[in-house]
Amino acid sequence: MLDPKDIKKILEAESLIKKAEDFKKITKDAQNNQKSLEDFLFEQKIISEETLYEKFAANNEIPFINLKDKTIRQDILDLIPEPIALNHELIAFDTDKDKIKIATLEPGDLQIQEFIKKKTGLEPDIYLTTPSSFRKIFRQYHKSLQIEFEDLAAKHQRALSKGGKNDAEKLEALGQDMPVVRIIDSMLEYAIFEEASDIHIEPAEKEVIIRMRVDGILRNVMNLPKKIQPGLVARVKILTNLKLDEHRLPQDGRFKIETDEYKISFRVSVIPVFDGEKVVMRLLNESSQILSLEQLGLQKTALEKVKRNIAKPHGMILVTGPTGSGKTTTLYTILNILNKPTTNITTIEDPIEYRMPRVNQSQVNPKIGYTFASGLRAFLRQDPDIILVGEIRDEETSEISVNAAMTGHLLLSTLHTNDAATAVPRLKDMKIPAFLIASTTNVIIAQRLVRKICMKCIVSQKLEKEAIVEIEKRFDVPKLIAVLSKSGSIASSKQTLHSMLFYKGKGCSKCGHTGYKGRMGIYEVLEINPDIVKLIMKNANSDDIQKAAINAGMITMSQDGFIKAKNGITTIEEVMRVTKE
Numbered sequence: 001m002l003d004p005k006d007i008k009k010i011l012e013a014e015s016l017i018k019k020a021e022d023f024k025k026i027t028k029d030a031q032n033n034q035k036s037l038e039d040f041l042f043e044q045k046i047i048s049e050e051t052l053y054e055k056f057a058a059n060n061e062i063p064f065i066n067l068k069d070k071t072i073r074q075d076i077l078d079l080i081p082e083p084i085a086l087n088h089e090l091i092a093f094d095t096d097k098d099k100i101k102i103a104t105l106e107p108g109d110l111q112i113q114e115f116i117k118k119k120t121g122l123e124p125d126i127y128l129t130t131p132s133s134f135r136k137i138f139r140q141y142h143k144s145l146q147i148e149f150e151d152l153a154a155k156h157q158r159a160l161s162k163g164g165k166n167d168a169e170k171l172e173a174l175g176q177d178m179p180v181v182r183i184i185d186s187m188l189e190y191a192i193f194e195e196a197s198d199i200h201i202e203p204a205e206k207e208v209i210i211r212m213r214v215d216g217i218l219r220n221v222m223n224l225p226k227k228i229q230p231g232l233v234a235r236v237k238i239l240t241n242l243k244l245d246e247h248r249l250p251q252d253g254r255f256k257i258e259t260d261e262y263k264i265s266f267r268v269s270v271i272p273v274f275d276g277e278k279v280v281m282r283l284l285n286e287s288s289q290i291l292s293l294e295q296l297g298l299q300k301t302a303l304e305k306v307k308r309n310i311a312k313p314h315g316m317i318l319v320t321g322p323t324g325s326g327k328t329t330t331l332y333t334i335l336n337i338l339n340k341p342t343t344n345i346t347t348i349e350d351p352i353e354y355r356m357p358r359v360n361q362s363q364v365n366p367k368i369g370y371t372f373a374s375g376l377r378a379f380l381r382q383d384p385d386i387i388l389v390g391e392i393r394d395e396e397t398s399e400i401s402v403n404a405a406m407t408g409h410l411l412l413s414t415l416h417t418n419d420a421a422t423a424v425p426r427l428k429d430m431k432i433p434a435f436l437i438a439s440t441t442n443v444i445i446a447q448r449l450v451r452k453i454c455m456k457c458i459v460s461q462k463l464e465k466e467a468i469v470e471i472e473k474r475f476d477v478p479k480l481i482a483v484l485s486k487s488g489s490i491a492s493s494k495q496t497l498h499s500m501l502f503y504k505g506k507g508c509s510k511c512g513h514t515g516y517k518g519r520m521g522i523y524e525v526l527e528i529n530p531d532i533v534k535l536i537m538k539n540a541n542s543d544d545i546q547k548a549a550i551n552a553g554m555i556t557m558s559q560d561g562f563i564k565a566k567n568g569i570t571t572i573e574e575v576m577r578v579t580k581e
Contacts, residue, residue, distance in 0.1 A: 081186030103129040106509035180231040203276035302525040315442035347388035348375040389413040398430040405440040420446035420526035421546040438536040448578040454511035489566040522561040
């Protein structure tokens, strides 16, 4: 948990090592035994855990507390939800008038301290504790929850065996039980704090697994006893106004949480699976600020192409990529630039993810026949200047979209393709004639989202031999190095991958020990120039269109990713992960 430099300083102050070589030997022995430096020191009885942490606290003028023999009152323990306590390694152990006393392993995590202050209305008083002390006291959460779970399971059995009430009423009572309410509230609160995009409540044979997607990656948050599954699902259904006694059919709904700090909309999907009902909640932050094109991460030449093409009065601007690659964010960033009092903008979406003033936003409803195609046809009678279509996914929508772009409207939409060049054959598959694609398409933007390196724990690194071999297999390295040199990311095109410094996050409490915090896009921007128009008219394949775009100066997505990796924004591993086909 502690930095090796701090450990070395403490060992020297306690006269446990005499020279620098002693510390190097201890560090090497720990590595050879595949142990962390701290665990090795404790195992070899060089220093005790309590002494090490107490000395560190004294050196940094932080009060120290050992909680091993302390029992914490349940109401104090509950002030910080269990997932937050576990993931940020802190625990509330006492309160005093307007203060809350917090024992932690990460006293420098100011963001979580601010969160606790807002949540409790109390000023955090921070103490350092030891990892074993934290683990022992954390078991109190499980003990108290276990008692509540057993009580809940007994209530559940009694409720279902009673006559008189129907199943919906029994489940409603179960979903309003305090332990269930507390678990769901803690889960939602934690997801909002961690900026998760999705929450998964997954029933297994013997437990309920709670997972969250943060920065595009699913991670386990907690495992709960199987017996409380009906209560959890019932609670979500109550929040979402879904049928409590329907367990055989999928159900969809939504609810909203609004405070002074945030406004979050939850899209809820419940489906029957083998072990019960699975719940997935998608979080949409309605109070999030729309970014600028520069903040999205577009390189200078790509940025110029996008700006040049969105200034055109008509034609199509297409954004491509898989689900969850940030296409809607890019479209709304463009829409924000175009949104002026003199312009009539209409959108048809599924669902509406951002709210924007002066924009007429409409949501599809297939149940009543209101589809992208029927909505788009109606929009053309609404005197629009700019139309945003959530996705072109069928022949009818593509035909109306192209006709709208041809008749004086600027149309923005998304397609599901792997890269920019593949968008052309995709439109041809939807029966759009080549001459119409060539004459109406202005620019195609392909994108992926990569996780950004956590700036609190960023370190430099040289690539391992295995990584270089993998890069050489998948990419044209000479061309890659030429692009890095041209972009100014490296000083000379004579550099090799072996000599280049890249970056990674070593992991800290700020990033949940992942080394990553936040996401940004990597892009390729294909501008339809006269050469590409000729290729489209000749029914050229996507490879030929891609080559022509690169010859015209297009930076590919993987090249854009490598530029960002070399500049310390993301890692090579992330670029390779998201550009795999």
